[in-house]
Amino acid sequence: MWTFFHKLASPPHFYRLAKTLIPWFAVPGYLLLVYGTYAGLFLAPPDYQQGDAFRIIYVHVPAAYLSMMAYMILAVAGGIGLIWRMKLAHAVAASAAPIGASFTFLALATGSIWGRPMWGTWWEWTDPRLMSELILLFLYFGYMALRGAIDDTAKADKASAVLALVGAVNVPIIHFSVEWWSSLHQGPTLVREGGPAMDTAMLYPLLAMIFGFTFVFGAMLLRRIRTEVLHRERRTRWVKDLVLAD
Amino acid sequence: MDKLAMGGYGVYVWSCFGLTLAIVIVNEWRARHRHRIELRDIEVRIKAMEARQ
Numbered sequence: 001m002w003t004f005f006h007k008l009a010s011p012p013h014f015y016r017l018a019k020t021l022i023p024w025f026a027v028p029g030y031l032l033l034v035y036g037t038y039a040g041l042f043l044a045p046p047d048y049q050q051g052d053a054f055r056i057i058y059v060h061v062p063a064a065y066l067s068m069m070a071y072m073i074l075a076v077a078g079g080i081g082l083i084w085r086m087k088l089a090h091a092v093a094a095s096a097a098p099i100g101a102s103f104t105f106l107a108l109a110t111g112s113i114w115g116r117p118m119w120g121t122w123w124e125w126t127d128p129r130l131m132s133e134l135i136l137l138f139l140y141f142g143y144m145a146l147r148g149a150i151d152d153t154a155k156a157d158k159a160s161a162v163l164a165l166v167g168a169v170n171v172p173i174i175h176f177s178v179e180w181w182s183s184l185h186q187g188p189t190l191v192r193e194g195g196p197a198m199d200t201a202m203l204y205p206l207l208a209m210i211f212g213f214t215f216v217f218g219a220m221l222l223r224r225i226r227t228e229v230l231h232r233e234r235r236t237r238w239v240k241d242l243v244l245a246d
Numbered sequence: 247m248d249k250l251a252m253g254g255y256g257v258y259v260w261s262c263f264g265l266t267l268a269i270v271i272v273n274e275w276r277a278r279h280r281h282r283i284e285l286r287d288i289e290v291r292i293k294a295m296e297a298r299q
Contacts, residue, residue, distance in 0.1 A: 037263065041259075041263070042249060046253060051252075051253045051254075051255060052252035052253040052254075052255045052256075052259060053252070053253075053255040053258055053259065055252065055255075055259050056258065056259055056262045059262050059263055059265075059266040060262065063266070098276070099273055102269050102272070102273055103269070105269070106265065106266060106269045109262075109265055110262040110265065110266070113258050113261055113262050113265075114258065114262065116258065117255055117258055216270065220273050220274065220277055223277040223278065223281065224277050224280070226281060227277070227280050227281040227284050230281070230284050230285070230288065231284055234284075234287075234288050234291070239288060240288075240292055243285060243288050243289050243292060244289075244292065246285075
């Protein structure tokens with residue numbers, strides 16, 4: 001078991017393994033997204049309250065879910081890096097941040113566009129769900145700015161991991177904000193007592209989108225980790241051999 | 247055509263899906279681009295070091 005972990009954490013091994021894994025994430029991911037987009041836009045029936053505007057759910061919910069999942073990866077990988085001094089974990093955290101930030105932006109933007117016809121406003125400054133998600137975006141920006149400001153990789157790893165861990169308190173706040181405080185945002189549809197409150201014709205495309213985006217995110221993350229590993233190991237023998245072999 | 251109008255919500259629905267597509271494309275492109283740049287930088291550095299020797 002431990003040899004498996006040591007081998008996994010070895011940069012040259014992981015670099016090769018990630019390359020093999022990327023298509024196993026990307027291909028099913030994009031197939032699910034193509035199905036989910038088509039079914040979500042054209043096969044699912046319109047919502048009895050929101051009409052066709054509800055179809056925004058098929059991009060908004062996966063984006064919002066990924067924004068939080070990517071942050072949890074940031075915090076957990078940062079924590080593992082701090083405790084076990086595992087460099088690969090820091091590389092994972094650093095790679096997850098820009099992807100997470102882009103999906104947080106997407107969740108905010110699609111939410112805002114959805115809010116306009118449904119709530120009559122693009123944005124509400126006092127809304128807990130909107131504000132906690134906006135804070136998440138700023139946490140990503142802070143994390144990336146902090147990393148960018150410190151030249152020494154080992155110091156940047158430690159400082160940014162502490163920031164990621166402290167900021168992780170925001171993730172459950174985002175999730176429960178619609179239950180703890182009154183919010184314009186609707187309550188949970190999928191993860192709730194009594195199971196999902198959705199017809200299967202609406203639910204299956206949404207599940208396809210959520211899993212599709214998760215796989216695609218995995219492929220993007222693996223691709224970025226490879227680059228990060230290469231950069232960190234740029235002075236080593238194996239990287240030199242690899243670059244010259246091409 | 248009727249289907250594309252999304253019951254009057256077409257502008258909102260299509261802009262959300264368009265934005266999503268853009269974010270996915272930019273993410274994929276950035277990841278690939280950064281990798282190519284990194285490989286090139288390392289190659290340039292190795293060649294510069296060899297030239298000095």
